[in-house]
Amino acid sequence: MRRKPRILTVLLLSNLVLLGLPLGGLWLLRLYESALVRQTETELVAQAAVLAAAFRLEWRGPEAAPTPRAPLAPRPAGLDLARDPVRPLAPAAQPGPPPEPRAAAAGARLGPVLVETQRITLAGIRLLDRQGVVVATSREELGLSLAAMEEVQAALAGRATSSLRARRVDADQPRGAASLSRGAALRVVVTQPVEEAGQVIGAVLLSRTPPGIDQTIYNNRHAFGGLALALLLAAGLLAAFTAYAVSRPIQAVTARARAVAAGQRQPPGRVRRSAVREADELSAAIQAMAATLEQRADYIRGFATEVSHEFKTPLAGLRGALELLQDHAASMAPAERDRFLAQAAGDVDRLDRLVRRLLELARAEAPLPQSPARCTLEPVVEAAAAPFPSLRWHLQNAEPAPPLAMPAEALRAALACLFENTLQHAGPGATCRLSWQAEEGWLALTVADDGRGISPGNAPRIFDRFFTTARETGGTGLGLTIARSRLEATGGSLTLLPDRPGAAFLLRLPRA
Structure with missing residues (x-):
């Protein structure tokens, strides 16, 4: 019985589980938003790799000899909303030096490809020469310099980067409605250096806003509806378990106590155990109380029977002697009268001894508390x-x-x-x-x-x-x-x- 939890423990655990369900849901949504960000990063990395290869081939020209195949160098997604900082808005493009001729020619041939790619992927794409000047774009920064961006500087130094930046939101667009983890809209920025013969000849810059939680939830509303039903079912099962562990044994003990109060004799069988300690202790106490009351009742019945039997004989003798003396005292001889009187006195003495002994027995069986x-x-x-x-x-x-x-x-x-x-x-x-x-x-x-x-x-x-x-x-x-x-x-x-x-x-x- 001591190994069972108390009611306080059961209720505390139940409340903690109920509190953990919505918190766990928020935590899962946060993880899911990070997964959406990494999914966007993965897509942009794949696009950047294709565009970097195409830019390098166009830069080299059709008459260039094929280059040997480079070793595999996979680039996994690594952005995390909980760990990576959100950088401010990207600096605006500035006028810069004239683009390199070979890079500009390659960008001119790839420009239509970027426009068609953005129409499907919704990503902003720029191809940059080794100076950071835009030579092809799906937007309008053609001929401007993005060398001030940290991501571009890293790419021109030969390092591929992935980062999070704040996105400019229009005044009539609600802010933060699509992000549970951040208060502002985000853009995933991916850069990929373009290398030829060990030299950086340019860079690919892509950026895109990841899918919002509200949009994703709507697109997966059936799955999230099933999850909500599962949470409700878990809450219902938890409530049923609490009722089973706490309410049911207390109701059983209440019914047993009412039966005892009504005078019913309780069967000596084993009481059904419960899941909490207090209910078992209360049930055991009620069962012990019922057994004590039944023993007391049996004791009183037996004691009353024994006392009536012990008192019956002297009372009958005393009654008979008194009736004889009342009816025939005048005609009795003195010796006979004295014999009946002595018999009556003996019965009175026996009754007196019985009363004194019964008082002593009552004091012995129900002693007063003593220090x-x-x-x-x-x-x-x-x-x-x-x-x-x-x-x-x-x-x-x-x-x-x-x-x-x-x-x-x-x-x-x-x-x-x-x-x-x-x-x-x-x-x-x-x-x-x-x-x-x-x-x-x-x-x-x-x-x-x-x-x-x-x-x-x-x-x-x-x-x-x-x-x-x-x-x-x-x-x-x-x-x-x-x-x-x-x-x-x-x-x-x-x-x-x-x-x-x-x-x-x-x-x-x-x-x-």
Whole structure:
């Protein structure tokens, strides 16, 4: 039961999962936007490689000898919205020196290709000579210089680059509507150097805005709708699990408590376990309470039956004696009248003893809370034997017994019950021997008499209420029951020692 989570843990985990679902969705959208950026970069890198090869061939001319095949040099996409900075707007093209003739001729032949390519790919394309002057473009910067751009400078130095730059947005166009990670629109800028015989002869500059999240979501609305349904289903399953783990066991415990309150007897079978610790603890507590109430009810029914049976005999005798005296007292002889009066007085005495014993039993079985107490064995034994002068007793241990962790009155009352029981069964002049042995945390006290002992048939019943074989000598059958209840109320115990001469009892008393 201790390994199960508490209700607080289940609710906390459920709330964390519910909180993590939308946060996880935003995180996935952020990753997806980065994937869109890398996809755009990959497309631009492929276009740049094709255009760089075409520009180099046009620059060399048809009469040039073919160059040997270069080794493979793949260029993977590496842009990341979470890691790479967004540079400001690219500087405007400026007037520059005249373009190189060979580069300008190659650009003139490739210009129509760039226009047709942009119509399909929507990318801005420029071909630059080694000075950074635009020799072919899909726009209107032809003949202007872009040498001020960092990306162009790197490409003319022989380094291919990929970067993110802010894009100029029109005033009537909503800002940031297509980007969940950035507050402004973006453009992916890719540059590719064009080399010939180990020399940079120009560069290819491409730029394009990546697809927006809103556009991508709309294009994939069916897939995202399925994802939303999956999230709703996960939330529903989580709510159902919480109800199963928390609500169902509490409802079962509530139903069991109502049945107990209605007086129904609960079956002793195993209660169905739940997923949380508190529900199991509550169910176990309700089951223990129901068992205790049923035991108390059985005890009260049995006790009422036994008390009515014990009171019935003396009351019937007292009633018969009083009726005879009432009807025939005048005609009775004095001796006969005295005999009936003595019989009535004896029944009254027996009722008085039963009432006193029942009060002692009630106090023993329902003791009041007591503070921790200590006592010593020897003076308690003397106080318990004082009311019985005809009883001979002696403590066989010469050394003093260790102190006990129990009230002296509880031990005195228990020993007094045993001494009185000895006189009732063994008769006046009986001898009672006491001896003790120290154990770890306990003191084992043996109380034995020299009477005729307890027969094997009566031994299992001697602690039952109202069971006695000395009813004619005033026995009520409650002495041993009271003694055992007194000791158990203080943490001790009382048991019969079989196969001993006389009656022998073992008292286990807690040591201080």
